[in-house]
Amino acid sequence: MARGYRFELVKLFSQWRTRLLLLASWIAPAVFVAAVSQQSTLPTDTLFGRWMLATGWAGPLVTLGFAGTWALPLLTSVAVGDVFASEDRLGTWRHLLVAVRSPRRIFVAKALAGLTLILLLVAGLACSSTVGGLAAVGNHPLVGLDGHALAPSDAAGKVLLAWVCVLAPTLALAAIGLLGSIALGNSPMGLLMPTLVALTMQFAQMLPLPVAVRLALPGYAFIAWNGLFTGPAQVGPLLIGVVVGLLWAVTATVLAYRLFVRRDFTQPTDDGSGRRALTAGALPLVGLLAMTVAVVAAASPATGDGIEQEKVQRSVATAFAHLYRTQTEQLHRPDVTEAQLKATAACTKGSEGTGAQGPGNDWRCVVSWHLPDVEATGQAIYQLDVAADGRYVADGDGPKEVNGYFLVRTPNGDAPNPLWQFDGNVELLSATPKG
Template sequence: MTASLDGSATVADVDTDPDVDTDDLHVPVTRVYRFELVKLVSQWRIRLLALACWIVPGLFVAAVSRQSTLPSDTLFGRWMHATGWAGPLVVLGFAGSWALPLLTSVVAGDVFAAEDRLGTWRHLLVAVRSPQRIFVAKALAGLTVLALLVAGLVASSAAGGLATVGNQPLVGLDGHLLTPSDAAGSVLLAWACALAPTLALAAIGLLGSVVLGRSPMGLLIPALVAVAMQLAQMLPLPVAVRLALPGYAFIAWNGLFTSPAQLGELLIAIAVSLAWVVVATALAYLLFVRRDFTSATDDGIGRRAITLALLAPAGLLALTVGAVAVATPSAGSGISQAKVQQSVATAFAHLYRMQTAQLNRPAVTETQLQVTAACDRSDGQVDPEGPGADWRCVVTWHLPGTAAPGTAIYQLNVTSNGRFEADGDGPKEVNGYFLVHTPTGDASNPLWQFDGNVELLSTSAKG
């Protein structure tokens, strides 16, 4: 069994084992899988993608970590000077939006369509004698290649960050400090969780490749679905609809970096992604094995197939929206005044202790600080709920032995998925400047700007 360098199949020697009688037996799935895997990795674009995935993220993280200006508008970007574990998370944020959808388009979106363009279906069926085994082998080969590409993104970005900055603690989304070992485990778990929506897009790509045949649109299906989901996440959708989208796990891993971890949204998002994997793969399988390969004009496109390929995902989306709505008590956007205040106060308390350690001041605990936050929108002119860039919070805390409380002001930009960026607005000695003067020199002020996360599902906070 061989494959040409341009990815086309050479099937004349598919079965050269003298112990196997091809007149009576199907070719084993393992042998077809090896054949399909060789075909994929023989393609120049797959090799180029593999090279890029294993090299480019590391170079990017190393280069950005050495710059004086960091991508502070990107989640964990502001900590790339402080720890090597921030880099893989910055890459994960970019990969979930662009890289992983493009990888699934190139790999899964073309795995069946390539045979239509080359006209090799009948030759392959004569050699393998089983459409079912061909489908399984192609799906497994695509999954293997995607796993190798994702592994490259993780390994390269982590290596670049650790080599440039070092194995230092990581500041979580609620301001608590993760030890290097905890940070490493959480980073790897976040990337593992991102595999679920990646597989969902890959399954959608398989379905598009089967249904659309030689049409180049099959290549674009996963990327178009990913873009549509990103646009949808920017809208003020109800929580149930947001969680029911198969790509929400690209965002929900944020909950791994709070204490305690916000696992509710993440588990629902993973379950939804896996449901899409099962439905899209099963539908692609049924359409593929029922295809008439004896016709030279049948390339998979048919009104009935296209209708089924559209109705099944639409039905699954409606079903998951209903299931999530029943399972989760949250309604509306899931962003309320009480949740924002609680998240801001928690993050400020953790980061205030970090600043205290920087300045060699007497240590304090969160209990002693008694941090509270009072937040509103547009100076009370707008109901304090939902996303928006017009949130304003006044944080109050108490120091032991001090009668007067301390106060600080923050301007908040809260996004639809619950992430917020708090920008300090004074006083200068607390959060008004991006550097603090420490006994060892100037250091980044953790209270100047910080990221946080509002859990969209109902919590103990009312409202």
Template sequence: MTATLDQTPVADAAPAESRPVPVSRAYRFELVKLFSPWRVRLLVLACFLGPGLAVVAIKQQSTLPSDTLFGRWMHASGWSGPLVVLGFAGTWALPLLTSLVAGDVFAAEDRLGTWRHLLVAVRSPRRIFAAKALAAVTVILLLVVGLALSGIVGGLLAVGDKPLIGLDGHSLVGGDAAAKVLLAWLSVLAPTLALAAIGLLGSVALGRSPMGLLLPTVAALAMQLAQMLPLPVAVRFALPGYAFISWNGLFTDPQQLSPLLIGIAVSLVWAVVATALAYLLFLRRDFTNLTVDNAGRRVLTLGVAPLAALFAATVGVVAIAGGGTGSGITQEKLQNSLAVNFAHLYRLQEDELHRPAVTEAQLAASAACTKADGLSAPEGPGNDWRCVVSWHVPNVAITGQAIYQLDVTANGRYIADGDGPKEVNGYFLLKTHDGDAPNPLWQFDGNVDLLPSH
């Protein structure tokens, strides 16, 4: 007998459906990749330890970084430490951190030649972009949190929870100081996201080119240079870098919130637009050719040109809505700010000298300022402002007067340097019953709102 084979056809097994990897899994994978290099782990350690150690070290020094905002108060209040760290971070640390993280998150795949492997594993360019962008932002936010916490802890441990002197001379105590310091750090998240988005755009557009890694730092330095120039207020506010310094308005009374809110809004718009441009470039790139870095005409049309158009449109909107077409620094603003600042600090000086307390209303302080000895128009930045402050002490017939030389920067910050009389503001120490004490009227910082007064 011969065996007969069953000729009934067997249906082919249905192929397994190939589905893209969920964004959550790709996100976790990208986080692991970002934390794998030693440089990222070293950055995290430096951000969580470095600022606090620096603040503690400054406390042990006899000299202070008085040229830095709130630096002259680092021996007097623990809340000044995180603000000094914030000023340094906005200028140098955050642009560098965004370059090292966001500026390299896509370019690393170009250098390693792993795009095809990643596409086969995830099966969706859109999800790859979302996972990489979210992972980069997560790491950057972690680094910002580390800088803030380290500065706060270091300041409180070194000096303690002592009152912080604001930019109009009034004292901020306890919870008020803590809340404003935290708000200041939260406000710089928006420009940090804008730089991160620019980093994503550079990483996608320029591939393995080193310029993609440096793009956030170069952009931040260019915006800082613009803030130093005597540009119109509308141009200044249209750059996301202004939000790195607009938190100054939180430390005046009343608070100067309009510049801060404008800076945050502009930064968020830049972050959204730059991220969208990076996304469009990423979806259009050719992953089959390892020699293509996406540089060329497409970078210009989908990268530089849209951001330039956004800048021009923002300048127009700010100029129309806020009326900021000049420098924003006027004689009246400086005189009012200096008089208020002096009155608050005069009360602090009287307290150090154990004299009878006076109020700002009793002092009725006023200021008269001229620029370049009256040879130029009394407006705009410069180190040639000279002001005479007058005040009245109750039950004293003579009107007190003090001279100040003002160095006013283009962003509205000024440093008032006392120029006599010696017993009021001409010397950095006061002779008190308890020994020498810092003279709050010798040098102090102030800030004027660049927007028109209403």
């Protein structure tokens, strides 16, 4: 087994595309993060993009968001989508079987070689983007998705954990790539299978799906790591996403193994078929999806799409209170605690008053708060764009002295008013808060 594993590693790493991918994954993120962190215009439409000038820990999170959407599915397709199909194209199966004499050892060696490459690629993306961000901006606190500041040590731990958690959906895509490479043979569809599955999951996440369906998709952990950056951390959806991703990885790998060891290598033309891919690959995975949807639906306290009025109001009020304290400190005003502020939010969606729910860009929230020794109640208006996955962007709509656009002086230079625009996250899995 050790000799077979080394042999497959040599074959894999001798390919120019593998070397190019490794070089790009260990260099390109650092260059990208460092370059963007020096620009005056930031990718504010990307999660944590608006904080890239404030802390180096925002860079690896921006990279992680991009990697989960595009980079990791593409890298997985190249790493494992062709690991078995290449033998079909070259017609080398019989020679390999004569040398190794065991289909089982061949499968394990190839799977381990692909896994090794994937781990190196993910490690490169994480390390490179972190080094680039810290070198360009520095080791400063990171603002979480509920407005509270994370100390550099806490930010480092959560960034590392977020990258570790996305290994689960990455391994699920890799296992699907192995299955496609075996079931479809030298067809190019085997190489594209992880990317096609990832694109399908991304499209599904944009739809107002029930919470149970959304969490049961194998790629949900690509999104659920956001919950690590709230206080308290929203670990429930993340744990479900990781477990589902690992379950898909194991199931797809077992299906690929069974299909491989039963293959007739004496016929050079037997290199995969659409019927075999459907019956031995697609149908069992569809059954797994149905089973996980049922289990999550039975165990989840949330109903519908999980975006409800009370949850949005609680999230906006919490984020506003944290960021108000940040603004107070930056403007050198007397400190005030969240308990003293007693911030609350009243949110509506379009023409809906009570019972508003669902994603959309027509949410409007009026935040109210109190200051010590001040009788008048302060109020600020926000327009919210709430995505189907629970992430939202709050845009200040007055009064301009509170949440309008103006620059404030920070230890890292001038920065926009923290209450002007901020990102937040609604925990889809939780039950509706009461009171």
